[in-house]
Amino acid sequence: MNGAAVRLDPAEIGRTLDELAAIGNRFAGSTGEAAARDYLLDRFRTLGLVDVRLEPFAYLAYEPRAASCALNGAELECHPLQYTATGEAAGEAIYLGDAGEADFERLDAGGVDLAGKVVVVHSMFPFDLVGVLEERAVAGLVHICETPGGIVGNFTGALYPPPLEPPWAGRPTAYPGVTISHPGGRVLLSELSSGGARAAEIRIVHEGALREGIAHNVVGAIAGSEPGQVILSAHYDSQAEGPCVYDNGSGLASLLESARALQSSGRGRTVVVLASAAEEIGVWGASAYVHAHAREMDDVAAMVNLDGIASAYPSQREIWSADAALLELAVATGHAQGWKPDRAMNVRSTFSDHAPFTDAGVPACLIWRPDYPYYHSRGDVRELVDAHAVAQTANVSAALAHRLATDPSALPPRVSTP
Numbered sequence: 001m002n003g004a005a006v007r008l009d010p011a012e013i014g015r016t017l018d019e020l021a022a023i024g025n026r027f028a029g030s031t032g033e034a035a036a037r038d039y040l041l042d043r044f045r046t047l048g049l050v051d052v053r054l055e056p057f058a059y060l061a062y063e064p065r066a067a068s069c070a071l072n073g074a075e076l077e078c079h080p081l082q083y084t085a086t087g088e089a090a091g092e093a094i095y096l097g098d099a100g101e102a103d104f105e106r107l108d109a110g111g112v113d114l115a116g117k118v119v120v121v122h123s124m125f126p127f128d129l130v131g132v133l134e135e136r137a138v139a140g141l142v143h144i145c146e147t148p149g150g151i152v153g154n155f156t157g158a159l160y161p162p163p164l165e166p167p168w169a170g171r172p173t174a175y176p177g178v179t180i181s182h183p184g185g186r187v188l189l190s191e192l193s194s195g196g197a198r199a200a201e202i203r204i205v206h207e208g209a210l211r212e213g214i215a216h217n218v219v220g221a222i223a224g225s226e227p228g229q230v231i232l233s234a235h236y237d238s239q240a241e242g243p244c245v246y247d248n249g250s251g252l253a254s255l256l257e258s259a260r261a262l263q264s265s266g267r268g269r270t271v272v273v274l275a276s277a278a279e280e281i282g283v284w285g286a287s288a289y290v291h292a293h294a295r296e297m298d299d300v301a302a303m304v305n306l307d308g309i310a311s312a313y314p315s316q317r318e319i320w321s322a323d324a325a326l327l328e329l330a331v332a333t334g335h336a337q338g339w340k341p342d343r344a345m346n347v348r349s350t351f352s353d354h355a356p357f358t359d360a361g362v363p364a365c366l367i368w369r370p371d372y373p374y375y376h377s378r379g380d381v382r383e384l385v386d387a388h389a390v391a392q393t394a395n396v397s398a399a400l401a402h403r404l405a406t407d408p409s410a411l412p413p414r415v416s417t418p
């Protein structure tokens with residue numbers, strides 16, 4: 001058995017990308033999110049999936065309000081860093097590099113105390129810093145994003161794992177935060193290093209409203225004839241601006257086209273088709289799904305996550321899985337299709353929908369092409385996503401799901417979790 005059994009059509013993927021781009025922004029709690037949910041329900045039914053339904057869950061919604069960032073009195077354009085504390089932080093600014101272990105070691109060696117300081121960080125993953133920054137009692141966080149063209153991207157300050165019920169522990173973070181642009185970061189770093197005796201004084205303000213809300217996963221299935229299930233999943237919410245066609249229009253278009261292709265490729269285990277909600281701001285939908293279906297998790301052979309599949313940019317081919325056997329199978333599936341991964345990462349993830357499945361003991365993976373420059377920004381538009389590149393990459397996931405559904409010996413038997 002190989003990928004030839006499942007063939008995704010780039011034209012179908014392109015059409016879905018067009019339709020999702022027309023719906024526009026799908027930030028959790030917005031009217032666009034609701035429109036995307038209705039669109040997916042309709043597509044699931046038209047595809048002939050069974051048990052099509054909405055699964056509601058409670059989460060803590062975030063509504064961006066004002067943000068400001070002033071350095072020695074001069075304003076820098078910024079966006080709120082979602083789920084950080086509301087209010088003001090002012091004080092001496094300290095540059096932390098990309099806030100890796102080596103950066104903290106360097107600061108410690110220099111006797112620099114971060115307590116009460118406003119830290120400035122270059123990082124793709126500001127949400128991974130909550131623990132260390134709270135421990136060190138920073139006053140505030142300025143996150144410099146890498147988006148080209150001076151665009152300020154949209155990011156969350158806390159992500160995974162999410163609290164699933166009140167009092168929503170860990171939200172907001174102990175400190176306020178803002179995101180500034182790459183050029184803004186250059187200005188800031190220049191001030192920091194050229195001030196001489198004058199310490200750089202930074203003042204940030206973040207306002208964002210938190211309220212309890214209800215979001216909905218969209219769920220359907222391709223009924224199987226054998227026991228067990230395989231879950232194929234893509235999140236349908238987006239970050240706060242723009243049509244977010246790469247993240248995650250590409251995953252959604254891949255999910256729908258994979259569901260179509262898998263329906264006509266023979267029966268085995270049931271394939272659950274999941275369009276999850278509220279991923280960008282806390283992996284809430286996938287975590288809620290795992291929680292609601294906890295007793296079924298031992299029956300799930302594997303979960304395949306479709307998120308940020310491919311764009312029009314040259315980028316690395318990557319496979320991420322904490323499960324060595326699934327990683328190996330995914331790599332082999334890629335090779336069989338002429339899709340050779342540049343990196344195969346055998347690690348636990350702190351981002352995206354495969355994380356809660358991994359933590360529930362389910363072999364889970366993500367096959368994607370990251371390094372998209374307009375990630376999480378208003379620049380993530382239809383013109384920058386190539387349907388052929390999406391189809392090629394998603395075909396590896398679809399073929400993997402097919403293999404997992406039809407070949408019970410594809411993975412070693414699961415040791416059931418307590």
Ligand SMILES: [Zn+2]
Pocket residue numbers: 235247248279307308
């Ligand atoms: Zn995503």
